Amino acid sequence: MSASDFPALSATPLDLERARAGLGARRLDVKFHYFPSIGSTNSEARRLAENGAAEGEIVIAEAQSQGRGRLGRAWESPPLANLYLSIILRPHLPPVHAPQITLMAAVALAETVGAFLTGPPAIKWPNDIVVDGKKLAGILTEAACDSARVEYVILGIGLNLNYGADSMPAFLRPRATSIFQLTGQPVARESVLRRLIQDLDRCYGELEASGFEGLRERWEARFVWRGRLVRVELGDRVLIGRAQGIEPGGALILEDDEGQRRSIVAGDVIPLEI
Numbered sequence: 389m390s391a392s393d394f395p396a397l398s399a400t401p402l403d404l405e406r407a408r409a410g411l412g413a414r415r416l417d418v419k420f421h422y423f424p425s426i427g428s429t430n431s432e433a434r435r436l437a438e439n440g441a442a443e444g445e446i447v448i449a450e451a452q453s454q455g456r457g458r459l460g461r462a463w464e465s466p467p468l469a470n471l472y473l474s475i476i477l478r479p480h481l482p483p484v485h486a487p488q489i490t491l492m493a494a495v496a497l498a499e500t501v502g503a504f505l506t507g508p509p510a511i512k513w514p515n516d517i518v519v520d521g522k523k524l525a526g527i528l529t530e531a532a533c534d535s536a537r538v539e540y541v542i543l544g545i546g547l548n549l550n551y552g553a554d555s556m557p558a559f560l561r562p563r564a565t566s567i568f569q570l571t572g573q574p575v576a577r578e579s580v581l582r583r584l585i586q587d588l589d590r591c592y593g594e595l596e597a598s599g600f601e602g603l604r605e606r607w608e609a610r611f612v613w614r615g616r617l618v619r620v621e622l623g624d625r626v627l628i629g630r631a632q633g634i635e636p637g638g639a640l641i642l643e644d645d646e647g648q649r650r651s652i653v654a655g656d657v658i659p660l661e662i
């Protein structure tokens with residue numbers, strides 16, 4: 389089967405009423421801002437948050453012309469095939485704990501996609517969901533903080549659903565996948581969206597109620613590189629060591645040959661052994 393075998397499903401715009409049906413979100417009072425096409429849902433969500441938008445407002449688009457990853461990288465966002473959304477959160481967290489939103493979202497996202505796959509998805513610190521070594525989803529969180537509190541967090545999620553390999557640019561094919569590629573079946577995007585919001589709502593509630601400790605075990609259970617030798621690129625520096633899990637605050641623990649432990653707050657992690 390190829391992507392062109394299900395044009396009707398892949399070309400159908402999102403039915404947000406269908407996604408909402410039976411949603412029952414408690415923590416997030418979901419309100420959609422829908423765009424057939426947009427530059428970046430994160431940028432629009434930021435604009436809305438700056439103008440006072442409430443927690444739970446969600447910018448969602450069928451396509452992005454300037455979908456963003458971290459560090460100026462691009463997120464491939466072809467029309468009508470996947471999910472691209474950005475949720476406005478106004479968490480009661482000290483700024484130092486803002487990175488926990490990314491970790492919480494990774495747990496929720498892994499639980500969501502796990503419901504649509506036979507094999508377990510893995511979490512690649514800090515922001516990727518991978519299956520069989522290929523990236524299925526990415527998270528881009530952007531926070532506005534002052535010294536005492538987080539004003540808002542934009543939680544951006546790109547999740548590949550009905551993205552056929554033949555629709556991907558060649559550079560992406562060896563490193564990315566989709567639910568369709570993994571199962572051979574197209575998936576109703578509304579079902580995944582509903583489930584994703586429910587899982588985020590639940591995990592966000594847990595984070596606010598009991599901190600990241602309550603989610604940490606589930607995060608660690610899916611952590612793909614525990615004990616493995618990795619290279620961490622920190623912009624101008626490179627560190628090598630074994631990834632040993634995460635700290636309560638969400639930093640990656642890297643242990644070098646001499647047993648020295650370091651906390652990595654942000655960076656790119658590349659495995660050095662299979």
Ligand code: BT5
Binds near residue numbers: 427456471515523
């Ligand atoms: C991420 O960045 O993984 C965060 C991606 C967040 C995208 C969402 S979509 C909705 C919201 N609005 C936005 O503008 N962004 C968010 P990073 O770890 O930097 O990974 C980027 C890398 O992933 C790229 O350099 C590619 O190698 C790869 N990539 C790009 N598009 C992809 C896709 N559709 N699926 C899988 N991998 C992709």
